[in-house]
Amino acid sequence: MAKSTNAAAAQKPKKPYPSFPLFPHATKRWAKKIRGKLVYFGPWDDWEGALARYEEQAGALHAGRTPRVSTGVTTVADVVNAFLSAKKSRVESGEVSQRFWDELHDVAERLVDHLGRDRAVDDLAPADFVDLRRKFAQGVGLIGLSKRIQGVRSAFKYAYESDLIDRPVKFGPDFKKPSAKSLRSEKQSKPAKVFSADEVRSLLAAATEPLRTMILLGINGGFGNHDVGKLPWSSFDTDAGWIDFPRPKTAVPRRIPLWPETITALEAWKDNCRLTKDGSGALVFVTRWGQPYAKEAGSYDSTLSKEFAKLTKKLGITRKGRGFYGLRHTFETVAGDTADQVAVNAIMGHVDMSMAANYRHGVSDDRLRAVVDAVRGWVFCVGDGVTHAPGRD
Known part of the structure; x- marks a missing residue:
């Protein structure tokens, strides 16, 4: 009985009269959609006050002011x-x-x-x-x-x-x-948001596509959730092995050299990638429903975040506060050991507010390549006589 009483109390009221310009919104307020946006004018139990507020503001709102x-x-x-x-x-x-x-x-x-x-x-x-x-x-x-x-x-x-x-x-x-x-x-006081080389290799070994390719991009070039979600095929030159893709969050240009493993994964994925809901094939990564894997910058509730969380749980390497974005933290940390922070920042898409940035006109491809090669060597133990191919130890 209590349930039905509560349900009845939550029922939307009828308009006080047929031509009443507002409608009862689920938030228990009177509302109206103006210029494509919902505007609220007062609680259900004060329709007269809501109407007065609407009439006072209608002119400005309908004019976009x-x-x-x-x-x-x-x-x-x-x-x-x-x-x-x-x-x-x-x-x-x-x-x-x-x-x-x-x-x-x-x-x-x-x-x-x-x-x-x-x-x-x-x-x-x-x-x-x-x-x-x-x-x-x-x-x-x-x-x-x-x-x-x-x-x-x-x-x-x-x-x-x-x-x-x-x-x-x-x-x-x-x-x-x-x-x-x-x-x-x-x-x-919080645990570091970085992955060890062993953990990165474990992620690559266990991930299925397209998550595995996303992980490669995360550790190859410091890609975050939003980078992956907005990445267009037009940004790639897989023959030369580069990505030219401004960071969506800051619009800072980025030029990123790709590892051989990343190029191979992208070329293989291109033959199997899906179209977006509107039929476009512009985005690299699209869910089975035709939606981007990560819709907003830093989004916690995205398909990519959820799939990556499942993978870390499966591998037993879940750590509070460390998700897919931890790969970006890892790239920055490892790449910093190259002592070429300018090149690292260029790959990461960081905004450079220094005076030197006003006089610097680009970073050479050789410097960018040296940074990503150092991270590749760290992940796969290349350069110390032992090479770990992706997915194998």
Whole structure:
């Protein structure tokens, strides 16, 4: 009986009248899709308030503008909605990832839940942010706490610079990100995210295609999840043995020499690769459903992440916090021993902010080749008289 009562309570209400412009969303709010985006206007039990908010904001929203607050009182919800709307436009333009927006949305929900959506921004005091920081620290590490604090500060900074509020919010002396020293200490206390050479060989021996080829790319050139998910066939010159592929996360150009083992694997995979859902054969790695293996930068919930986790579990080498991206950590660590960090950074696609970068016009192919050859020698024990072919010890 309790189950049916709860189900009944969760049933969506009917529109108050046939021409009511909003619809009841599953989040128990009245909503409307405007210019391809869902916008929320208030809870189910206050349809009149939701309608009033829609009528106030409709002109700006349908014109693609961020609504200005005309009530004279800017609430926490007003700040959050304007901030998320602005960031969503950057997702649509490709400037930031969907995952980044999802993280901001999570922070915004926590902010609204703690302070109250109708709380006036003018009423906020430093004591509110002391409590908020304490709440934010629950269930996450220092890096997660830093992201949450930065998200809140960015939202209110946006509100001030957009004239939603007429003065900056006073956060007080305590609502700050953890110190760099604290972050370093936390990082040092966690297990390293690298694989040993034995583990890499075990992964290559046990993996089936296309995961095995992905692993080769991860350790050959520091490829991460998003790199694999966005990799086009057009980036390859397998005859010469190179990939020219800007890193999706930063758009930094990369030129990567391929190992013989990687070239062989890619050529074999090309004869068996699948088409994307739209019938295109542009991407190298596509799931049986025609979707990319990794959709967003750093995505935790992707087909690649799940398949790699199954493999490490099967081999008994699972370690908390070490997934496919650990191959990128491993490449950087091993390649660093070549003492040619400039060449390593070029292969990794790191942004070089140094003054020297303004005067440097490329890195020679010989230097790039020397870096990947050193990592290959580490993986397969090439150069010490013993050669381990992929999949064999």
